[in-house]
Structures are given as C-alpha cells and as structure tokens.
Amino acid sequence: MFSIKKWRNGAKWTNWSGNYLSYPSQFYAPQSIEEVCTIVQEHTFSKRTIRVTGAAHSFSPVAMPEQSALTLHNLRGLIHVDKAAQTATFYAGTYLHEVGPILAEYGLALINMGDIQYQTLAGAISTGTHGTGITLGSFSSMVKRWGIVTGEGEYIEHERGPDALSEALHVSLGLIGILVTVTIHVMPMYSLQYTSERSDFQTEVNHFQQTIRENRNVEWFYFPGSDQIQVKKMKQVEPIAQPKFQKMVDRTKLQVVENGAFFVASEICKWKPSLSIPISKLCAVAVGREQRTDISYEVYPSPRSVKFVETEYAIPVDQFEACIEEVNSVFARQQFDVHFPIECRTTAGETGYLSPTQEVESAFLAFHMYKGMDESSYFAWVHDMMRKYNGRPHWGKMNKYHRDNIESYYPNAEKFNEQRRMYDPHDIFLTSYFRNIFK
Known part of the structure; x- marks a missing residue:
C-alpha cells in the first residue's frame, strides 16, 4: 500500500511487485488542482517528464516515473453527489478502499469492483482496471466526466460523449493529462x-x-x-x-x-x-x-x-x-x-x-x-x-506493446496518439516506455 512517508526527493520508486524501479530526482505531492497546474507548467518550461504513480500496483512500466514523480495522495475524497442522477464526483487520488464507505453514507455503491482495492480511482480508470461480470464494464466505463490537467498546465473538464477526446480518455494511460477529478455513474447500495x-x-x-x-x-x-x-x-x-x-x-x-x-x-x-x-x-x-x-x-x-x-x-x-x-x-x-x-x-x-x-x-x-x-x-x-x-x-499488466505492433492490437491507436499530441504537445507525460509505443 502507498506510503506518503516514503515520498521524498532522492528516494527509490518501485511498483508493488518490485519488478520495476526508478530513481526520479523530484517527488511531488500537490494539495490542490492549482498546484498540479503549476507543477505541469514548470515541467513544460524545463522539458522534463512527469508521471503520476498512483498506488504503484501496475505490473507494467505504465506508472513508472523517470525524471519526476507525482502522487495524488493529497487530492482525495468526495466532491459532490447527485443522488437523482446517480453520479458521484471524487478527487481522482481517492483510493478504491475509501470509495465504498463514502458512497454508503449516501445509500450508494460502485457498480462493480475488482479483487484489489488499493489502487487510486485515477490509476484504475486510466488503465482500464476491471472486475468480473459479462454485463458490466471496467472502471473506465463508469466515468461520466473527466477533469484533467493537460500537458500545458490547464485544467479542463470533459463530459463523456461520442467524440474523439472521450474515446481517448476512456483508457488514457495518463498520456492525455493528469486526471484530478472524476464523475462516475453509481447505483443504489446493494x-x-x-x-x-x-x-x-x-x-x-x-x-x-x-x-x-x-x-x-x-x-x-x-x-x-x-x-x-x-x-x-x-x-x-x-x-x-x-x-x-x-x-x-x-x-x-x-x-x-x-x-x-x-x-x-x-x-x-x-x-x-x-x-x-x-x-x-x-x-x-x-x-x-x-x-x-x-x-x-x-x-x-x-x-x-x-x-x-x-x-x-x-x-x-x-x-x-x-x-x-x-x-x-x-x-x-x-x-x-x-x-x-x-x-x-x-x-x-x-x-x-x-x-x-x-x-x-x-x-x-x-x-x-x-x-x-x-x-x-x-x-x-x-x-x-x-x-x-x-x-x-491489460495495460497495467506485463505486455509486449511497441510501435511496430500497437496498431495490430488497436486499429485506432493513431487516433489516440493524435489526441495525445493535442493535449500534451511537449510530451511531458511520455516516458521511455510510451515513446517505444506511440510515435
């Protein structure tokens, strides 16, 4: 489980299983959306990459930071509930094990969950984390609205619709922007x-x-x-x-x-x-x-x-x-x-x-x-x-994705890449792992 006590400059970063590690020079733990925007703007100016590491529960390098690491640990909790519309808006750093008890206070619940609950909402949504049920989708499918900080340090909100940005944000891998708020579809408690x-x-x-x-x-x-x-x-x-x-x-x-x-x-x-x-x-x-x-x-x-x-x-x-x-x-x-x-x-x-x-x-x-x-x-x-x-x-598990085969797996990979380049024109979210996948 993530520990903020170990989040300091010069520390070693490793994922839960220990099969990936890195030594980012800067560790950030912003306490507001405005602070996230400022950090991203600084990286745009200095041309340094930055990755949100979530709970480090991925087995692939999807969350591995290289130059700078950022945690949303201080951006957690419920923002708003709309019981009539059956939606709940959270800060995206909220851990899954925190979501259930929060929603229960309002007589609501997540539609589905996986068998691990230590991930953040941001990480689960961005990688397509799922549970099981032939009529049920992944965490990504629950999203009604994303609130992201783009690669130029601008906070924007986007409502799900039949558009290219929604298709790219569905499983975004943190490459479109830093997911800081999210509105999800929920259901009555059961x-x-x-x-x-x-x-x-x-x-x-x-x-x-x-x-x-x-x-x-x-x-x-x-x-x-x-x-x-x-x-x-x-x-x-x-x-x-x-x-x-x-x-x-x-x-x-x-x-x-x-x-x-x-x-x-x-x-x-x-x-x-x-x-x-x-x-x-x-x-x-x-x-x-x-x-x-x-x-x-x-x-x-x-x-x-x-x-x-x-x-x-x-x-x-x-x-x-x-x-x-x-x-x-x-x-x-x-x-x-x-x-x-x-x-x-x-x-x-x-x-x-x-x-x-x-x-x-x-x-x-x-x-x-x-x-x-x-x-x-x-x-x-x-x-x-x-x-x-x-x-x-699964993007969060060990894989062999690379630029020579990505379109054979995903025919719309280039459409995703077009959205990525539009919202991160300076490639500050693009680590070596992703540079070997997206041209």
Whole structure:
C-alpha cells in the first residue's frame, strides 16, 4: 500500500511487485488542482517528464516515473453527489478502499469492483482496471466526466460523449493529462450473495456460457495441472451487512490460510520449482465451500499479501473454452513450473481507442508467477498463444506493446496518439516506455 512517508526527493520508486524501479530526482505531492497546474507548467518550461504513480500496483512500466514523480495522495475524497442522477464526483487520488464507505453514507455503491482495492480511482480508470461480470464494464466505463490537467498546465473538464477526446480518455494511460477529478455513474447500495466452491474443470467449461449469464459476477481460479477449479459466484441482493464476528472469522481465514499458507507453498516452489504442479494440485484440493452475504464493497476485494508478477489478456468471450482447454492441455504435460492459479473473469465490451475489449464481450485470463521465480518462458508462451485468440494485454499488466505492433492490437491507436499530441504537445507525460509505443 502507498506510503506518503516514503515520498521524498532522492528516494527509490518501485511498483508493488518490485519488478520495476526508478530513481526520479523530484517527488511531488500537490494539495490542490492549482498546484498540479503549476507543477505541469514548470515541467513544460524545463522539458522534463512527469508521471503520476498512483498506488504503484501496475505490473507494467505504465506508472513508472523517470525524471519526476507525482502522487495524488493529497487530492482525495468526495466532491459532490447527485443522488437523482446517480453520479458521484471524487478527487481522482481517492483510493478504491475509501470509495465504498463514502458512497454508503449516501445509500450508494460502485457498480462493480475488482479483487484489489488499493489502487487510486485515477490509476484504475486510466488503465482500464476491471472486475468480473459479462454485463458490466471496467472502471473506465463508469466515468461520466473527466477533469484533467493537460500537458500545458490547464485544467479542463470533459463530459463523456461520442467524440474523439472521450474515446481517448476512456483508457488514457495518463498520456492525455493528469486526471484530478472524476464523475462516475453509481447505483443504489446493494449486497452480494457470495459462494465459492471447488468444481470439476470439464463440467464448468461445458456450462461456462450459461454460468456467466445466470450470475452477476463469476470468477474462476484454474489450478495448473489439476482437473479441479475454484468457482466464485455473486448475486445481487438487498443491502444486508454480515455479522461482525463472522466477518472477523472470514478475514482471519483469508489472511492465515489463503495468504499465510500460500506464502509458505510459494517459497517451497521457489526453492524447488519442480514441486509447483504437485503443490498446485494440493491447493486445488484444499478449496472448500464458502458462503457469505455482505455489502458489495466488503465482498469484492480480497487481501493479496503474497507478491507476484502478472500478465493478463482479454479475448472474445466466445473463444474462452478453446483457450482454457489449450491451457489445460499444456499444463497436463507439465511444460511449466507454475503453482499460481490462473484467474478468469469476464466483462462487457466497451468503446475506447485503447480498451482491450474493443467493443466485444470479453474473457480476461490472468497469469501469475511468484516473485523471485523466472516467469520469462511462461509469459512468452502466454503471449504467443494469445495471438491465436486475438488477445490484448491489460495495460497495467506485463505486455509486449511497441510501435511496430500497437496498431495490430488497436486499429485506432493513431487516433489516440493524435489526441495525445493535442493535449500534451511537449510530451511531458511520455516516458521511455510510451515513446517505444506511440510515435
């Protein structure tokens, strides 16, 4: 989790997983929009790059600063609620774990969330962070209005519409401007009826399309080399809070069993990688049946204290069964030493020049490797395999985007770049990572 105490000039910056680090010379923590404008204007004059680092929860260099780093940690909280219109305006530095309780005070809730809640609104929206649910979009899809500081230090607000700037801002990667305020579509507060159980892989594959349409949220965890998977399902119900004692018991179990025990298993796999598949099978057998009902923001996220690196791809949902069958066949031959389960989720298709869904209902498959283990051959296989299924990597996860292939993934990449150049004519948001992608 982000710590403002470590935010100082000369400090090392690193992302959560530690696979990227840098030593920016300047660290900024502005306390007003006006201060953000001034900082950007200074960088325009000095021709220095600056990046907003969010909570550093990306596995790609998307938030990695080079010359200057800026945090929105001091620009947090609710600005305005319109209950009639079901919208809420926040400072974009607000952390996701803060949003749910704030909205609940007004009888409102986020439409959807992912399983991590440490990111900022700005980071989640700018990278297309998502949860799961075939009728539900990413955080980006919830936005009604963006408030950004452009590359010339001007604060502007833009209402979503059928226009080029909206298409570029949908997943902007922080390249159009610094997102400082955001108005999002919300909904009346609700609870989720959650179930988790172990199930047979082939049975679930056969019923996948039916399952994802009968439940609001569905998430799979496929255990490499096993014929068993964990299936999580959620259905929307009227607001009901889980009893405090049971909530404490569940949280303790998550920390001790799913994080503590899994950390020990991961350390064993790092020590002896050949044990990865047997341990994966053991983890699958250990999955028990769970049920609980609670307010939505208490159910969506799960604690993740075991560190890893990750790559994630979106593919058309009608290709999911073929893809996961291929994954299963590869692990049946034990071609890779992997014990981390593969996370499978779905989303609605949505517009946006750089949206990985490209308007098509999509399945997202997330591949993980424990920190300290070599992921190179595993992730290279994932990258090559996903090309067959028209897969597009999540921007916040490890990827191989570059200027020679970006338009094959995103036909409107140049239209995005035109908007980028218009609102950041001096390229102050363009780090080396992005210079290798956008001409």
